[in-house]
Amino acid sequence: MKTYKTCDIRNLTVIGGSGSGKTTLCESMLFEGGVINRRGSINQENTVSDHTTVEHEYRNSVFSSVLYTEYNDRKLNIIDAPGMDDFVGNVIPALRVAATGIMVINATEGIEVGTEIANRQAKNFNTPLIFAINHLDKPEVHWDTLITELNSAQQNHIALIQYPLETGENFHQVIDVLKMKMYQWGPDGGIPEAIDIPEEELERANELHNELVEKAAENDEALMELFFEKGSLSEDEMREGIKKGMLSRELYPLFCICAEKDMGIRRLMEFICNVAPSPNELKPKETIDGQKVIVDENAKTSLFFFKTSVEPHVGEINYFKVNSGTLREGDELLNTTTENKEKISQIFVSAGKNRTRVTELHAGDIGATVKLKETKTDHTLCDKSENYKFRNLRFPKPRxxxxxxxxxxxxxxxxxxxxxxxxxxxxxxxxxxxxxxxxxxxxxxxxxxxxxxxxxxxxxxxxxxxxxxxxISYRETITKPAMASHRHKKQSGGAGQFGEVHLIIEPYIEGQAPRNSFKFGEKELKLNVRNTEEHELKWGGKLVFCNCIVGGVIDARFLPAILKGIMEKMEEGPLTGSYARDIIVYIYDGKMHPVDSNEISFKIAGRTAFSQAFREAAPKILEPVYDIQVFVPGDRMGDVMSDLQGRRAMILGMESNGNYEVIKAQIPLKETYKYSTALSSLTNGRAMFNMEFSMYEKMQADVQKKILEEYQELEMA
Ligand SMILES: Nc1nc2c(ncn2[C@@H]2O[C@H](COP(=O)(O)OP(=O)(O)O)[C@@H](O)[C@H]2O)c(=O)[nH]1
Ligand SMILES: [Mg+2]
CATH class of the missing domain: 3.30.70.870 (Elongation Factor G (Translational Gtpase), domain 3)
Incomplete structure (x- = not known):
């Protein structure tokens, strides 16, 4: 295989909704580039990209696949990213290394939640996008509506390069308004015939051509001037303008394809070769301390690792992009995360599970290696005279x-x-x-x-x-004051034990000062709070411990033992054994024995009195509550809402956002078990959600009753 120069490399990642045809598109691109000589199919489980057995079983991409193809003397590195939101962990690193995203749209579905997710991520990485409208051979395509929808999602920055003459069964011709030709395929797709645009389409084609020229000119002042001067632009000038627009994400070229029948693939690849940016045309990546790493084959070598896969019989395979310089077999580089050296003994380029050995790769290229000691995804290796450290990739929180x-x-x-x-x-x-x-x-x-x-x-x-x-990690707390006392006394055999503790507990509310008096029924108790200790609990919340002992009825040296006893109970609340929190304890009376009193006795007395008071203080279970955001296609709003309400969620608001709605709510963690599955089945996989811990909240009485019953059953068992 030949070695490609930086300017002849195009790094692409194929993104979009699940089932939009990403893997099929990749297969066709590899076929047209001659990397494979037969197109596999998803249904026959023989595609290059989805090659793991789990992907065959699930009929869906789970991992990103690293592929390449060669076309018109360019090397196209392609990362086929999984479309399901569940596998977003594989999409983020792919976007980090790609220069262009190919957003595949299922023409019959339009913008799906998966499209939206991919679009957001591409935005985070500032990735230029090309839209490839797929499934055009299906009968349910509404072209004009689709384009309007896409334009509204992309701030009117869609630049139509092509439109289909007909969609559905008869799809086999597209009008290309950049080339001003009509492409026409036979039933097997592949190489199209380029013919003159039919008379009756000329008006529309010309109009779209002019729109495209204007869009191309908009991104460059010199081009704009030229355009005003000549009233038009040459094909090369348009390419220049389109590329600039793509790089600033002010222009998204749109192509028509049918990946399944290999139609439109060659033209798309030709455009990528001619117009899509090469790795050195993107802004250079900056290290944490502001050093720009220029994508130049003559600079110092550095590699960024974006994927690790473990394959049976091979072990770990590490995929990287050459950030700068030229990588040669045998190079020894510094891992800037671990500060250790790694030797690159073999270099491969990969097309799914097929790997071809090469001796060198230039800046911008993508390859793989094996037998690294400790280099993982998101690590950088670089020339030993440098120490490039980049900001870590950010992954979404677990859901x-x-x-x-x-x-x-x-x-x-x-x-x-x-x-x-x-x-x-x-x-x-x-x-x-x-x-x-x-x-x-x-x-x-x-x-x-x-x-x-x-x-x-x-x-x-x-x-x-x-x-x-x-x-579920519940918490326990109390909702009203209560008092209790306990005398611990043991006088059989050798040394005796004696300790007596009287205490009051009440709920702690943030910022509240200890009180001086309590009333229990008729009885009023005046307290003399001598000192207060606030303990932040490891598991959240507080315990405030107030010493109100007067006249030395309990020695100060026994107070820590009492606190210890109480803490033991705080760690194992009396209701469910969960941690307790947010309680003030007042130790106000007690008794000692001149000989038998010791720490153990006071610990036990404190613990028992506390436990007793806790049960009488209207104890409550607190449950973790999460903030949740659900993105739902408009037509499924009702179902998703009533499902959420059935899960004790409190709806905080709704927002309309183009084709889908965003519901904001708070939901008890207990009710979110298997939520992703339920949501998926309510919406045919067209929704997504994210959630984050918010707070602990008191449980509804009926739910608490059920939990307590469950807990007691468990205790009995
Ligand atoms: N009719 C039709 N089916 C397609 C087309 N492209 C892909 N498919 C089928 O759609 C399904 C999903 O395709 P796949 O490539 O796995 O989608 P991905 O999830 O985006 O990778 C497969 O059964 C493909 O055979 C197309 O252009 N037309
Ligand atoms: Mg796929």
């Missing part, structure tokens, strides 16, 4: 959690090791051992996402695991 357990305890260690590996492959899998819940938790982006993890255990590693419902 779905499940507990995971090895069926055989003896597999525990192996499970931990596998999880560690998998989370390197996809950084949106996060593993946590929750001490409080005594469960191993896996956080991810959705149930689908977590299921692929299970799939790995079942099929690749063959270790039995089960996924379980995660326990």
């Amino acid at each position: 779905y959690t499940t507990a995971l357990r090895a069926v055989n305890e003896s597999d525990d260690e192996r499970v931990a090791e596998i999880l560690q590996r998998l989370s390197q492959e996809d950084p949106t899998w996060q593993i946590e051992y929750a001490k409080e819940l005594k469960q191993l938790l896996v956080h991810g982006q959705g149930e689908y996402h977590i299921n692929t993890l299970k799939w790995y255990f079942d099929h690749i590693y063959k270790v039995d695991i089960t996924l379980e419902r995660p326990r």
Whole structure:
């Protein structure tokens, strides 16, 4: 394979909704570039891109695939990104290395939630986009509506390069208003015939051509002047203008394709070769300390790693982009995260699972290597005389959690090791051992996402695991004051034990000062608060401990023991054994024994009195409540709303946003289990959501009753 210069490289990532045809498009591009000599199909499970068995089983891209093709003496590196929101962890690194995004639109669906997600991410990375309208052979295409919709989503910056003469079964001709030709395909697609635009289309084609010329000129003053002077622009001048518009995201060229029948693919690739920016035409990346790393093959070498995959028999494969310089086999580079050296002993270019060995790669190119010691996704390797450090990639917070357990305890260690590996492959899998819940938790982006993890255990590693419902970390607190006392006394045998504690507890409210008197029924108690300790609790909330002892009835040296006893109970609330929080304790009376009193006795007395008071202080379970945002296609709003209400969610607001609505609500964590799946089935996978911890809130009485019953059953068992 030949070595490509920076200016002959085009880095693309194919993005868009699930099922829009991204993987099929990639397959056609590889076929047209001669990298494969037969087009595989999703239905026959033989595409280059979706080559893992999990992808075959799910009929969907799970990982990003790194591919390349060669066309018109250019090398096109293509990353086929998964479309489902669950696999966003693979899209973000792809956008970090691509210069252009190809946004594939299913013409029968228009803008889907998946389109919207991809669009947002492309915006975050400032990625120029080309729109490829696919599925044009389907009968349900409404071209004009689609274009209006896209234009409104892209601030009227869509630049129509092509439009179809007919959609549906007869789709086989497009009018190209940049070339001012009509392309026409036979039933097998491939190489089109370029013919004159038919008479009856000329008016529309000319009008669109002029619009395109104007859009191209808008992005460059010199071009604008030229345009006013000549009233038109040459094809080269238009290319220049279009490229500038793409780079500033003020212009999104739009093409017509039918990926399934290989129509429109060659023209799209030709455009990419001629117009899409090469890696050195993007703004150079800046290191944390402001150093610009210029994409130049003669500069110092540096590599950015954007993907790690683990393949059976091969082990870890690390994919990188050459940020700068030229990488040669045998180069020894510095890992700027670990500060250790790595040797690049082999370089590959990859097309899915097919890898071709090469001896060097130039700035901007994308390749893979193996046998690295500790280089992972998001690391940079560079020439030993430099130390480029870049800001880390930012991944979305997890939205779905499940507990995971090895069926055989003896597999525990192996499970931990596998999880560690998998989370390197996809950084949106996060593993946590929750001490409080005594469960191993896996956080991810959705149930689908977590299921692929299970799939790995079942099929690749063959270790039995089960996924379980995660326990919920409740909190307990009290809602009214209560008093209690306890005398701990033991006088059998050797040394005796004696301690007596009288205390009052009341709910703590932020900023509240201790009180001097309490009334319980007829009885009024005056307190003399001598000192107050505020304890911030590790698990959130506070315990305020007030010493109100008068006349030395309890020695000051026993107070820490009383506090310790109370803390023990705070760690294991009397209702469900969850942590307690937000309580003020007043120790106001007690008794000592001249010989038998010791710390242990006061600890026990304090603990028991506290526990007793807690039960009488109208205790409540607090449950974690999350802020949730749900993005719903307008036509499913009602269903999603009533489902949310059934989950005890409190709706805070709604916002209309083009084709979909955004619902903002607060929802108890308990009710979000499997929410991603429910939402997906309510909307045919067209919705998405994100959620974030908000606060602990008192549980409704009826729900609390149920939880307590469940808990008691558990206790009995
Ligand atoms: N009719 C038709 N089907 C298509 C076209 N492109 C892709 N498909 C089919 O749509 C399904 C989803 O395609 P795929 O490439 O997996 O979509 P992805 O999820 O975006 O990667 C597959 O069954 C393809 O065969 C097209 O242009 N026309
Ligand atoms: Mg796919």
